[in-house]
Amino acid sequence: AQKITQTQPGMFVQEKEAVTLDCTYDTSDPSYGLFWYKQPSSGEMIFLIYQGSYDQQNATEGRYSLNFQKARKSANLVISASQLGDSAMYFCAMREVDDKIIFGKGTRLHILP
Amino acid sequence: EAGVTQFPSHSVIEKGQTVTLRCDPISGHDNLYWYRRVMGKEIKFLLHFVKESKQDESGMPNNRFLAERTGGTYSTLKVQPAELEDSGVYFCASSQEGYSYNEQFFGPGTRLTVL
Numbered sequence: 001a002q003k004i005t006q007t008q009p010g011m012f013v014q015e016k017e018a019v020t021l022d023c024t025y026d027t028s029d030p031s032y033g034l035f036w037y038k039q040p041s042s043g044e045m046i047f048l049i050y051q052g053s054y055d056q057q058n059a060t061e062g063r064y065s066l067n068f069q070k071a072r073k074s075a076n077l078v079i080s081a082s083q084l085g086d087s088a089m090y091f092c093a094m095r096e097v098d099d100k101i102i103f104g105k106g107t108r109l110h111i112l113p
Numbered sequence: 114e115a116g117v118t119q120f121p122s123h124s125v126i127e128k129g130q131t132v133t134l135r136c137d138p139i140s141g142h143d144n145l146y147w148y149r150r151v152m153g154k155e156i157k158f159l160l161h162f163v164k165e166s167k168q169d170e171s172g173m174p175n176n177r178f179l180a181e182r183t184g185g186t187y188s189t190l191k192v193q194p195a196e197l198e199d200s201g202v203y204f205c206a207s208s209q210e211g212y213s214y215n216e217q218f219f220g221p222g223t224r225l226t227v228l
Contacts, residue, residue: 043222043224044221045204045219047218102155102158
């Protein structure tokens with residue numbers, strides 16, 4: 001069974017608009033962490049944001065926020081005021097107690113000028 | 114401070130040849146991870162070192178893959194003999210003990226093409 005599901009293989013968004021990238025996860029561990037990574041065309045994986053399963057508030061990092069809905073097992077990434085440089089592949093990921101990270105298939109985001 | 118580095122950035126080899134990928138983690142990071150993304154699929158965990166010891170190698174696809182971490186510093190991942198399905202991008206990541214969420218810092222990856 002897939003543990004991380006990203007249902008949007010690709011998205012096109014107008015520059016300066018907000019964008020939400022969907023992610024749902026599946027785990028039976030009470031303690032886990034959720035991550036979002038950005039992979040630009042250059043290939044490196046850039047850490048964006050983290051949400052712990054016990055965190056009461058949604059994580060925010062600059063223009064990035066994580067809409068964490070624990071009961072729905074949802075961890076959507078929201079990018080406010082999108083920029084051309086946001087065009088990239090975005091991966092949702094989960095770390096369970098065994099410490100390995102499980103990735104979703106990714107969403108390719110295209111920001112249109 | 115230097116990030117995680119990987120060498121080479123690209124490697125093109127023929128089926129049956131041997132390739133060795135190298136990862137240098139961030140200095141002081143005890144945890145080192147290898148991941149792989151084959152075309153069109155998810156990034157998959159391969160294995161996890163804590164210092165020089167293999168903590169978890171459950172993701173290693175088969176015995177053609179051998180990972181080492183001599184002295185708990187850099188790590189190598191050898192593929193011998195390489196097969197077509199080994200093509201993909203191999204990522205290394207490192208993390209430091211003691212952080213609340215143990216953030217893993219990724220290297221730029223090595224793109225392996227097996228012809």
